[in-house]
Amino acid sequence: MEKTKNSLGKRIKNVLMAPVRDCKEIGQTFAHGDWKTKVSFLIMGFGPLMRGQILRGIAFLASEIAFIWYMVAFGAKYLKDIGTLGTVQGGFDENYSYTYGDNSFFILLFGVLSLFLIVLFIYMWRLNVRVNMNEEKRLKEGRALATVKQDFRSLLDENFDKTLLALPVTGVFLFILLPIVFMVCVAFTNYDATHQSPTHLFTWVGLENFRNIFSMGTAGFGKTFVTVLNWTLVWAFFATFLTYFLGMAVAILINKKGIKFKKMWRTILVMTIAIPQFVSLLYVSKMFAVDGLINSYLMKWGWINSPLPFWTKASWARPTILLINLWIGTPYVMLITTGLLMNIPEELYESAKIDGASPFQTFRKITLPYMLFVTGPYLLTQFTGNLNNFNVIFLLSQGKPQSLELAGGAGYTDLLVTWLYKMTVNDTNYKMAAVIGIMVFVVVAVVSVTVYNILPSVRDEEGFQ
Amino acid sequence: MMKEKKLHKQHKKLSNGIAYALLIVMSIVWLFPFVCLVLQSFRSYKPEVEFGGMVAYLLPKHFSLDSYKFLFSGESNFLRWYGNTLIIAAFVSIGQTFFVLCTSYALSRMRFKMRKALMNLWLVLGMFPGFLTMICLYFLLKQVGLTQAGAVPGLILISVASSGMGYYVCKGYFDTIPKSLDEAARIDGASRAKIFIGMIVPLSKPIIIYTALVAFMAPWCDYVFASYVAFGYEKGYNVAVALQRWVTTNDYQGYFTRFCAGGVLVAVPVTALFMALQKYYVEGVTGGAVKG
Numbered sequence: 001m002e003k004t005k006n007s008l009g010k011r012i013k014n015v016l017m018a019p020v021r022d023c024k025e026i027g028q029t030f031a032h033g034d035w036k037t038k039v040s041f042l043i044m045g046f047g048p049l050m051r052g053q054i055l056r057g058i059a060f061l062a063s064e065i066a067f068i069w070y071m072v073a074f075g076a077k078y079l080k081d082i083g084t085l086g087t088v089q090g091g092f093d094e095n096y097s098y099t100y101g102d103n104s105f106f107i108l109l110f111g112v113l114s115l116f117l118i119v120l121f122i123y124m125w126r127l128n129v130r131v132n133m134n135e136e137k138r139l140k141e142g143r144a145l146a147t148v149k150q151d152f153r154s155l156l157d158e159n160f161d162k163t164l165l166a167l168p169v170t171g172v173f174l175f176i177l178l179p180i181v182f183m184v185c186v187a188f189t190n191y192d193a194t195h196q197s198p199t200h201l202f203t204w205v206g207l208e209n210f211r212n213i214f215s216m217g218t219a220g221f222g223k224t225f226v227t228v229l230n231w232t233l234v235w236a237f238f239a240t241f242l243t244y245f246l247g248m249a250v251a252i253l254i255n256k257k258g259i260k261f262k263k264m265w266r267t268i269l270v271m272t273i274a275i276p277q278f279v280s281l282l283y284v285s286k287m288f289a290v291d292g293l294i295n296s297y298l299m300k301w302g303w304i305n306s307p308l309p310f311w312t313k314a315s316w317a318r319p320t321i322l323l324i325n326l327w328i329g330t331p332y333v334m335l336i337t338t339g340l341l342m343n344i345p346e347e348l349y350e351s352a353k354i355d356g357a358s359p360f361q362t363f364r365k366i367t368l369p370y371m372l373f374v375t376g377p378y379l380l381t382q383f384t385g386n387l388n389n390f391n392v393i394f395l396l397s398q399g400k401p402q403s404l405e406l407a408g409g410a411g412y413t414d415l416l417v418t419w420l421y422k423m424t425v426n427d428t429n430y431k432m433a434a435v436i437g438i439m440v441f442v443v444v445a446v447v448s449v450t451v452y453n454i455l456p457s458v459r460d461e462e463g464f465q
Numbered sequence: 466m467m468k469e470k471k472l473h474k475q476h477k478k479l480s481n482g483i484a485y486a487l488l489i490v491m492s493i494v495w496l497f498p499f500v501c502l503v504l505q506s507f508r509s510y511k512p513e514v515e516f517g518g519m520v521a522y523l524l525p526k527h528f529s530l531d532s533y534k535f536l537f538s539g540e541s542n543f544l545r546w547y548g549n550t551l552i553i554a555a556f557v558s559i560g561q562t563f564f565v566l567c568t569s570y571a572l573s574r575m576r577f578k579m580r581k582a583l584m585n586l587w588l589v590l591g592m593f594p595g596f597l598t599m600i601c602l603y604f605l606l607k608q609v610g611l612t613q614a615g616a617v618p619g620l621i622l623i624s625v626a627s628s629g630m631g632y633y634v635c636k637g638y639f640d641t642i643p644k645s646l647d648e649a650a651r652i653d654g655a656s657r658a659k660i661f662i663g664m665i666v667p668l669s670k671p672i673i674i675y676t677a678l679v680a681f682m683a684p685w686c687d688y689v690f691a692s693y694v695a696f697g698y699e700k701g702y703n704v705a706v707a708l709q710r711w712v713t714t715n716d717y718q719g720y721f722t723r724f725c726a727g728g729v730l731v732a733v734p735v736t737a738l739f740m741a742l743q744k745y746y747v748e749g750v751t752g753g754a755v756k757g
Binding site for chain 2: 105109153156157158160161162163164165167168169170171172174175176177178179180182183250254256258259265267269270271272273274276278279280282283284286287289291292293296297299300327331332335336339340378384390391394395398416417420421425430433434437440441444445448
């Protein structure tokens with residue numbers, strides 16, 4: 001304990017001292033550097049270019065030119081308004097000609113992008129200083145600098161990670177990180193149907209939206225949020241564990257000695273994975289509709305007089321969804337557990353049988369602990385996946401039945417994600433959609449961190465070996 | 466002694482009988498919707514032949530290919546939608562596999578300064594729901610003209626660009642390939658790139674097929690982004706969006722059998738492909754499940 005505390009303190013100190021060390025190094029590089037290095041402080045890549053390292057020099061110079069061009073032509077005008085998100089609203093003047101105002105959306109989006117690029121530029125500049133320093137040092141020691149050819153070759157060898165990750169990292173930055181940061185910012189603005197860019201402005205409102213989602217009054221989202229969150233958690237729990245146990249049971253059944261055509265049984269079940277979900281789920285949702293196959297057959301046979309409210313009553317819709325999810329989800333578990341079940345040593349079962357244990361006892365004492373241990377991480381990902389299981393809910397019930405008691409167009413089978421989707425698409429209530437997105441993140445993060453820390457396979461890797 | 470053995474045998478027979486009964490019931494439940502789907506796709510939608518909506522019987526009264534004929538006739542954009550989806554699926558499959566392989570190799574084999582930080586950042590980003598960023602992505606794509614008429618390349622771009630984050634299963638597989646192989650090759654003077662392309666990739670056939678298969682199947686179900694990006698431009702839809710609209714619009718009764726026929730046309734090739742590559746799929750999910 002003492003040791004970890006110590007190393008943590010050391011690490012914090014390390015992080016805090018890093019800028020100081022950096023500044024010192026930059027200062028020394030400038031003070032002791034030759035004129036090429038000194039010019040490089042202003043014109044990036046000048047030193048490497050003069051020393052014949054064309055590739056690096058051009059890369060630095062190009063990044064500087066690109067950055068300045070972006071800022072002058074584009075970034076600066078958005079960045080300067082980021083505090084207000086625009087002040088001039090577009091509209092018709094007294095001569096009925098349209099004048100363009102500020103576009104809050106782009107101010108925020110490109111403002112965030114500009115901030116990222118500034119950080120990136122500072123990093124590049126810092127790198128530029130260090131490269132200059134290292135080159136001078138190398139030359140002073142009388143060693144040759146890497147040639148352009150060597151630089152290229154290193155990108156395929158010791159620096160291969162940079163080549164490999166360049167595209168994936170850029171992609172994630174542009175299409176995941178930037179949009180997420182943008183949407184997190186939107187949660188602190190009043191961007192909604194009445195503040196749509198480009199015709200209207202939106203602006204910062206602080207924590208108002210978060211207050212809204214927790215306010216239990218009639219106008220607030222609080223009650224709806226609690227209802228939806230509750231169902232999301234209940235759904236994720238049952239969807240995960242019901243399929244887990246049924247899937248395992250089916251796997252055991254098919255693995256049973258003396259059962260023939262094992263492959264055929266598995267293939268039949270796997271059909272639900274193979275067939276695109278939108279075909280199977282949409283069809284099944286229609287089967288359970290008021291005028292669907294199931295209701296009309298039951299009525300034809302005279303078992304019921306009026307159609308069963310599979311999708312129209314919350315108390316029916318929720319179990320129906322869980323039931324249909326069993327149909328969709330069980331085969332996955334069956335596939336995964338089939339192989340794992342065979343890994344359990346046969347002797348364990350034999351000796352349990354000799355001791356007179358019933359099949360249920362052997363399952364509880366031998367099979368289940370082993371399976372829970374091995375599939376712990378799978379259960380966790382499955383649970384978080386179910387928290388965000390958009391397809392099953394949306395294709396089956398679209399979150400219905402809806403109710404006037406719920407705010408934001410939510411229904412009784414809506415998960416947080418489907419509610420988020422509805423708010424984005426139907427209500428264009430982006431600010432609340434953003435808040436819900438953050439809430440989903442919080443729920444997933446809390447569940448993941450808690451479960452991860454109590455997972456036996458994480459705590460004790462040797463457990464069952 | 467003899468009697469006990471006989472009893473045991475009988476008991477076994479009985480328990481196997483129950484097991485078979487259960488399996489048969491399950492098979493019926495599992496296949497029932499698909500059988501219904503196929504049967505109903507052979508019902509005509511033309512009023513003079515038969516009602517094309519939802520009815521209280523399964524076997525069509527007149528076997529007809531009208532619904533299929535409609536799909537191929539050009540009265541709707543079905544072939545276009547089908548083509549869109551096929552193109553998206555093919556490109557996403559290739560692109561994602563490439564991105565995932567690159568990322569996985571770098572994270573599994575190379576040790577660099579920001580490695581841990583990058584993995585943690587991606588883990589945190591993965592906890593945000595994907596639909597949160599929908600509007601932002603829409604406007605980003607719109608800026609470069611990749612919405613509506615450009616929906617197909619736009620969808621390919623967003624699916625491929627962010628796919629590096631899905632490296633877990635593949636990296637897990639790479640981790641199981643002994644590092645001593647790499648080291649031996651490096652002593653022989655092979656560069657990292659050469660090891661990656663010449664050694665690791667050929668050894669990873671199962672995981673490559675798994676990655677490509679999963680990536681290929683996803684676009685067939687992609688409803689959310691596809692409908693948002695192609696918003697209002699019918700020719701840019703994929704099959705999921707188009708067929709979903711057929712059954713959820715007010716005229717769903719009229720389009721029901723045509724939806725069934727479309728569903729069959731989509732399901733048959735995808736299912737066939739999946740069944741053919743099932744072995745690799747099982748390997749992939751099982752490996753991924755255990756390692757987390």
